[in-house]
Amino acid sequence: MRTDISKIISDAAYQTYERRLLHQVKAGAVPNHVAVIMDGNRRFAKEIGLGNSLEGHEKGRDKLEEVLEWCLEIGVKILTVYAFSTENLARPSAEVQHLMRLFAENFRRVGDDKRVHEHRIRVNVFGDRGLLPAEVREAIEYAESKTKDYDAYRFNLAVAYGGREEILQAIRDVVRDARDGRLGPEDINEKFFSRRLYTGDLPDPDLVLRTSGEERISNFLLWQLAYAELYFVEVYWPGFRKIDFLRAIRSYQMRQRRFGQ
Template sequence: MIDRFWAKFGKPSSDSVHTLTKDNMPKHVAIIMDGNGRWAKSRGLPRIAGHHTGMKVVKQITMAADRLGIQYLTLYAFSTENWKRPKAEVDFLMRLPQEFLSIELEELIANNVQVRMMGYRDALPSHTIRALEEAIARTADNTGLILNFALNYGSRTEMTDAVKRIAEAVRDGELKPEDIEESTIAERLFTNGLPDPDLLIRTSGELRLSNFMLWQLAYSEMWFTDVYWPEFSESHFHEAIAEYQRRARRYGGL
């Protein structure tokens, strides 16, 4: 699949994939962490084994992003559509934030990482919310990398809710239709206050956005790899950054 993609768009030469420059580092990287279940299946393991291994990769890539000076890292951890999966798998996924943060929170704090979450909290189990709220509270004053988990997140619902709030503001006389601008919508999204991602990475060979940050990714560079998330390494991350740095971002201009 990826070979077909590169055949159409061109593949970078291998001799420069890890040459990085500090002056062209993306500020915000978003990642669709895909392929945990398929990685496990290819090894004769249960799907949850892939999710557990993938959790360990989260720490590795977070620390790699921090070392590179990336300011924001948004990870697609659980979508609003993922509730369709078997209950046992969903229950396991809902326990991963608690396990991850119980192990890694102190190191995140020591590295000045600030934890955030975007998504719909109401449907999440109480133990998941408690773990996240503790991490968010304890890292609130940190000034380094912002680690933003997209959990129970769906972009179409996010945008629909933003439109509803704008309609309510117009109905209540707080906003005139002629005053609605792009910023009017952006300010009502979960990412209000964050810059749009400069780079989107998706693992596992899939070439789609899967309802992730559809508004925010309008001008993001995209990088796809066949590598499953549990196998994604710092070297792969550097490869994605190097490809980003080779591209010219013109935002519709020349």
């Protein structure tokens, strides 16, 4: 009985703290574009004793849906997540195949998700699609085509993505255009080059957060994160709580952005 009462009190205190955090965050300047490195699915599965570490990825998918809802709640207009890197392709084949099945299933779910259509969220996936199975490419195209006319919010997923390769691809495009006489050296500046990247039609992220306690950006949006505020949280991605999210936003609001000045 004492344990039950303690839990009730603890839960009530947590909910009160969460509501207070939410009120504080909504009263401040909310970042327009938040980028997330979702890290720790497998370690989370091992830590809580799931029978199969692959189940951690399914928990991670569920958490992403929650985080998207939190972004909508406070007014974040653009959410970009690092879902699968080119380096991840070197993981055990059973894990990669499991992830590909999840991607194929989930992109079709996103395309049919009532919340996506109610909030007019445009879904965009960037990375080297040539590295993905046909069923995943088709599911991506389905989600993108179903949301291509929406402009209220943006939900971007980096899949089979590497930041260095993105920059190299942009350089190749510029070199081809220069070789063919379509542009000269005077045409090339930061704004021009930014438009050649996967995120060319988006503003750079204001805040990037990473879970799992690792403090690095792991080849994610190398060009775009030049002036982003960084926030690292100890918990694994599936265990990421709403208060962790709100604390990240609050930390961003307390900082003075200088943009190199």
